[in-house]
Amino acid sequence: MSHVHENVNTVVSMNAQPFSQRALVQMLAEQLRKLLGGILWLPTVKLECNSREARLQIDIVARFQIRGGPEIEFLVECKNEPRPSQFPIVVNRFPYVAIEREFEKEKGTTKLVRVPVFAAPYISPRMAEICESHHWSWFDLAGNCRISVPGLLHLEHRGNPPVHHRLRPVANLSSPEAGRVIRALLQPANAMTRWTQREVERHFGELALPIPEPSLGLINKVVRHLRDEAFIEDAPNGGFRLIDPMKLLFAWRDAYRFDRHERRGYFALLQGRDLRDALARLSSQAGGHAVYATFSAAEIQAPHVRQPKTWMYIREKDVPRLERLVEAKPVESGENMVVLIPDDEGIFYISDGGVMGDPRMPCTNAVQTFVDLWHSGGGGKEAAEALLEQRLKPEWKFRGMKV
Numbered sequence: 001m002s003h004v005h006e007n008v009n010t011v012v013s014m015n016a017q018p019f020s021q022r023a024l025v026q027m028l029a030e031q032l033r034k035l036l037g038g039i040l041w042l043p044t045v046k047l048e049c050n051s052r053e054a055r056l057q058i059d060i061v062a063r064f065q066i067r068g069g070p071e072i073e074f075l076v077e078c079k080n081e082p083r084p085s086q087f088p089i090v091v092n093r094f095p096y097v098a099i100e101r102e103f104e105k106e107k108g109t110t111k112l113v114r115v116p117v118f119a120a121p122y123i124s125p126r127m128a129e130i131c132e133s134h135h136w137s138w139f140d141l142a143g144n145c146r147i148s149v150p151g152l153l154h155l156e157h158r159g160n161p162p163v164h165h166r167l168r169p170v171a172n173l174s175s176p177e178a179g180r181v182i183r184a185l186l187q188p189a190n191a192m193t194r195w196t197q198r199e200v201e202r203h204f205g206e207l208a209l210p211i212p213e214p215s216l217g218l219i220n221k222v223v224r225h226l227r228d229e230a231f232i233e234d235a236p237n238g239g240f241r242l243i244d245p246m247k248l249l250f251a252w253r254d255a256y257r258f259d260r261h262e263r264r265g266y267f268a269l270l271q272g273r274d275l276r277d278a279l280a281r282l283s284s285q286a287g288g289h290a291v292y293a294t295f296s297a298a299e300i301q302a303p304h305v306r307q308p309k310t311w312m313y314i315r316e317k318d319v320p321r322l323e324r325l326v327e328a329k330p331v332e333s334g335e336n337m338v339v340l341i342p343d344d345e346g347i348f349y350i351s352d353g354g355v356m357g358d359p360r361m362p363c364t365n366a367v368q369t370f371v372d373l374w375h376s377g378g379g380g381k382e383a384a385e386a387l388l389e390q391r392l393k394p395e396w397k398f399r400g401m402k403v
Contacts, residue, residue: 019121025049025059025078028119031141032062032076035155042153043067060119072149074137076117084130084230090118091134115149122162126229129247171225173255176344177214180204181222182252183349185232185242186367188395196239197223204349209288211349245396246388246403249367258375260343261313265335268310269327275310278325279361285325286318290361291351293340294372295383297363301352304386307378310337313347313364366391 019027029047036045045064050057060076077090094116116136120127123140131138132146139145142160147153171178184190184203197219204213214222223240226232231248232240242248270278283290291297296311298304314322319339322328328337342348351362363369366387373384396403 019080021078021080024080024121027121027141028076028078028139029060031143032060032074032117032119032139035139035143035145035147036062036064039153039155060117066152069152070111070113072152073112073114074117074147075114076119079118079120082118082120082123082127083228084124084126085228087118087127087130087134087230091136113149113152115147117147121164126247126251128158130230170228171218171221173222173225173252174257176260176346177218178222179252179256179344180211180214180346180349181219182248183346183365183367185226186245186249186252187350187365188392188399189350191242191245191396191399191401194235194237194239194241199239207350209348209351211346242401245401246393249370249388249392253371253374256371256375258372261347262341262343264319264339264341265331265333266323266328266337266339267331267335268337275326276360279310279312280359282314282318282322282325283361285321286314288351288362289345289348290314290318290322291348292361292363293347294338294369294376294380297352297369298373298383298387300360300363301366301369302383302387302390304383304390308336311340311376312337312361313340313342315345316341366395 026049029049033045033047036042043064043066045062048061048063050059058075059078060074062074062076063071065071075094077094079086079090118127118131118136118138119140121141123131123138123144128138128144128146137145137147139147140162142163144158144160145155146158147155173179173182181200184200185195197216200219200223201213201216204211223232226248227234227240229251231242231244231251233243235241268275279290279292291313292300292311293313294311295307295309299306319341322339326337347364347368349368350365352365364372370384370387370392373380373387393403
């Protein structure tokens, strides 16, 4: 027997400050009553707040009996201002870390299903993701929810705006300075690195192509934010290390501002091998500050989408050299070269160099290529997915990361 009920849109209208625990439990209990009450076939739900179960305090217990099926118990843990990094603590102290079934041995049927549920005034997408990865259901005061009893019930709705204040993130992942820290963490060669904040600061000045390092204060904010969101964890011997590279990549992808880079269209007279050799000379003369970007970088790193234009990053001061070496003229239409002037030199971080016997201009590193492709349009998202599957995930796995 399977019942599916989706797209329930139940919203509590309020704009509240942090609540007392008692008030929070009462409001979340009422919200759960409304969510379950929207399922017409569901029998009467009995709600009990601050129940004592298994010698631990459970904030809310919701019980109902499915006709011809088992009794269901939702065991709800309520938090005022949850952080994803706090969730393992909840799991460890909670008596039911996954759906628990008790069976009648004679009939082989389930008579009780207990489901752990996490509830808060606001559940962020990252918090929801963490809950689901631990097989917990969840809901918030705005009516967003994913409450699931496999084979019996599925209730899901997302997209309602928060109905109370949201904690402001400690750091802005869209800023160029935060981007420098994230590139360093996500670079596959750094996958298992144990970092301290001062080591992150020093790292950029020790590169073959030095990148301006973010301030120690900014690094501290980014690290605190990434720890709160459970992208990094404290290392056993001090410092911290990355634990969820793919989800951090997605978070940065969603925050990334590709439109901050200035885009210029050019028509280059040189083609084929002549163009490739001229661009290699350009990069050498620009001290490495000229690299293939987006589709052109992806064609080298993980071929997927072929397109006729050459895409590249170059500093503003090197544009005259580009125009001379590749015999390029700026055009309003009919471009065969897309030149991006970066808003931050962090995009040149550990670019991919040429291959033996085939000297060429370097590419942006695969992490940078991925986020640029995602925002480039024209098949860019498909190319980004191919790059993730063919290049980034295998490299992270090779270096011992879980993806």
